[in-house]
Amino acid sequence: MSSKPSFGNHVNPHRMADHDLLHTLIIGAGQAGLSACYHLKQAGVPFLILESNQAIGNNWRQRYDSLVLFTPARYSSLPGYPFPAPDGYYPTKEDVARYLSAYASRYELPVALGQAVTHLRQREGVFHVTTTAGQYRARRVVVATGPFTKPLVPSYPGQQQSPILQLHSSEYKSPDQLPEGPVLVVGGGNSGAQIAVELSGRFPVSVSVRKPLRFKSLEVLGRSIFFWGTALGILHARSDSFVARRLRAQGDPVYGRELERLLKAKRVPLLPEIKSFSGHRIAFADGQAFPFQTLIWATGFAEDFSWIGIPELFDQKGRIRHQEGVSPVAGLYFLGLPWQRARSSALLMGAGRDALFIAKHLLNSSGHAEDRFEGQPANHL
Numbered sequence: 097m098s099s100k101p102s103f104g105n106h107v108n109p110h111r112m113a114d115h116d117l118l119h120t121l122i123i124g125a126g127q128a129g130l131s132a133c134y135h136l137k138q139a140g141v142p143f144l145i146l147e148s149n150q151a152i153g154n155n156w157r158q159r160y161d162s163l164v165l166f167t168p169a170r171y172s173s174l175p176g177y178p179f180p181a182p183d184g185y186y187p188t189k190e191d192v193a194r195y196l197s198a199y200a201s202r203y204e205l206p207v208a209l210g211q212a213v214t215h216l217r218q219r220e221g222v223f224h225v226t227t228t229a230g231q232y233r234a235r236r237v238v239v240a241t242g243p244f245t246k247p248l249v250p251s252y253p254g255q256q257q258s259p260i261l262q263l264h265s266s267e268y269k270s271p272d273q274l275p276e277g278p279v280l281v282v283g284g285g286n287s288g289a290q291i292a293v294e295l296s297g298r299f300p301v302s303v304s305v306r307k308p309l310r311f312k313s314l315e316v317l318g319r320s321i322f323f324w325g326t327a328l329g330i331l332h333a334r335s336d337s338f339v340a341r342r343l344r345a346q347g348d349p350v351y352g353r354e355l356e357r358l359l360k361a362k363r364v365p366l367l368p369e370i371k372s373f374s375g376h377r378i379a380f381a382d383g384q385a386f387p388f389q390t391l392i393w394a395t396g397f398a399e400d401f402s403w404i405g406i407p408e409l410f411d412q413k414g415r416i417r418h419q420e421g422v423s424p425v426a427g428l429y430f431l432g433l434p435w436q437r438a439r440s441s442a443l444l445m446g447a448g449r450d451a452l453f454i455a456k457h458l459l460n461s462s463g464h465a466e467d468r469f470e471g472q473p474a475n476h477l
Contacts, residue, residue, distance in 0.1 A: 118144055120458065121225060121234035123216075125152050125207050127444050128432030130196060130241035131174050131451035133205045139459055144234075145205060146227060150213035153193030162294050163189040164241075166286060166351035167445060171322040174199055175448035184320075186190060192444070217405040218425065230397045235427060236458055239404075243431040244444060245398035250282075254373035263292060265394040272296045277389025278302065280378060282370065284309045285348060288394030289355040293419045297363055300388075303355070304367045304380065311356045312349040319350075322445065331440045332449065335420075343439055374381050399433075421454050427461070429454045 120136060122129045125147035136143050149155060161174075165172055165188075172192070177199055181187060187195070205398045208229075215226040216237065225232040245268075247264040255262075255332055262274060271294065279291040284305040295301045316324060321346040333339040334384035350356070358364040368381040380384040401416055409425050411417050420437045421430045431454055432442060440446025 109347050114178050115441075118142070118232060118234040119221065120144075120236040120238065121146065121223065122240055123225070124239045124242065125149075125196075125200065125205075125239060126155060126242055126318065126432065127174060127196065127447040128451060129238070129329055130199055130205065131144050131447040132238050132240060132431055132455055134196060134203055134448070135203065135452050135455035136458075137203060139455065141196075141459065143206070144232070145207045146205050146211040146213060146225070147209050148228075150239060151197065152209075153196040154185055156189045156193040156196070158264065158266075158269050159189050160287075161189075162290065163287075163445075164290070165192065167322055167443060169312075171320065171326070174444065174445040175452070177202055179444075186314075190467050191401060213403060214335070215403055215405060218428075221427075223427065226358035229337050235428070235472065237427065237454075238429045238431055238454060238458070239401075242432050243399055244397045246398045247393070247399045248396050250370075250395060252372055257464055258373040258375065258378075260373070260376055260378075260388055261390045263390070263392055266397075268392055271295055274299065274390045279390045280304055280367075280386075280388045281392045281394055283396065284350065285394060285396060286350055286390070289350045289352070291394060292364060293358065294355045294393060295359055295392075297419070298322060302365045302367050302388075303359075304384070306369045307347065309356070309359075309366070310346065310349040311353050312351055314464040317352030326445075331445070332438045335435045335438055340435070340439065346436065356368050361383075422457055427458075429458060465468060 104348045119141060120143040120322065122132055122143055122145040127147055132143055133143060136327055165185050166186070168183060169179040169185045169187055170183040172187055173179045179193065180186065211227040211229050213227050214223055215225050223237045225237070228366045232400060246264050249264055263273070267293060278300045278398055279295050280302050281288050281295070282306065284302045284303070288303065292301050292303050312321060314321060322331065331345070343430055356365065359366050367384070371381050373381045376389065377385050377386045406425055406428070409416055409423055409428070416430065417424050418430050421433065423429060430436065432447065433451055434442045437450050437453065441450050
């Protein structure tokens with residue numbers, strides 16, 4: 097390595113062997129990366145985590161102020177450490193950030209902060225990783241950066257010339273950012289729904305969607321829907337199963353019914369897809385047009401693995417090739433991808449399960465025995 101990593105105060109840097117060639121390198125200290133580290137440490141495997149932020153949990157802190165998980169605390173835990181809140185409590189973004197930081201501290205995980213990875217390549221069986229602060233070499237790499245890396249914003253005629261303030265949901269923090277006047281929220285996911293509900297208390301708000309919205313209550317018969325989803329095997333159903341195919345065809349619902357009530361009460365108009373922009377006016381697919389001062393693009397994110405310089409990893413459409421997170425490139429793994437192994441893969445509740453699967457595969461491929469993972473029953477997979 098060209099330089100020693102900068103460690104947070106929550107870890108003991110002396111626990112990391114300062115070798116030129118690492119056994120395993122984890123890219124990303126979010127829920128997926130930390131879960132992988134938990135299992136690798138349990139098996140006695142040397143590793144290092146690279147995190148682009150200056151503090152663990154900052155990727156959560158950077159999201160909009162009012163963000164609340166739709167999974168209660170009981171279903172928001174990483175392996176070995178239950179989320180420190182009552183079962184029925186829905187954690188805020190700050191709660192999650194503190195929890196992730198405490199998790200790394202609790203297990204003394206070696207995290208190198210401020211290490212944004214700019215390039216990953218492989219040569220003669222060794223991975224070479226370039227960051228904003230140094231160079232690393234490793235036999236194995238787990239990419240745990242997750243799917244929320246590149247804001248996705250569609251393009252329409254007149255959009256670039258419009259004076260409307262346009263913010264992606266990743267840039268939105270609070271209503272105080274917005275000028276007075278009508279707001280359009282584009283997108284029918286959970287972030288868009290939460291933002292629309294929050295803004296409706298202060299601005300005239302409309303919501304634009306391509307497909308009909310589908311709402312789900314957070315509780316059924318006095319139990320969290322995630323209790324039922326887990327008990328019935330729905331959330332952990334394999335991504336290639338009949339149940340998973342049905343769920344994927346339906347698309348993700350909006351959890352909670354606050355926006356649904358506003359729509360039914362006509363307090364928030366529901367509009368079809370945008371057709372074009374003309375100054376402050378936006379025309380829609382049904383022929384209507386209305387003026388807006390602000391537009392929030394709650395249109396999600398695209399995967400961005402352009403920093404990985406390993407051509408055989410990608411298919412003809414530029415998507416990474418993998419089987420449940422195991423790539424065709426020996427020693428290269430992924431964690432935290434949507435539907436990687438199940439519906440739960442991109443959620444806090446699924447991070448540990450997928451991480452154990454990848455850790456066991458990684459250890460087996462390097463000649464270690466599976467039984468080094470203590471206290472993990474086979475059905476955990």
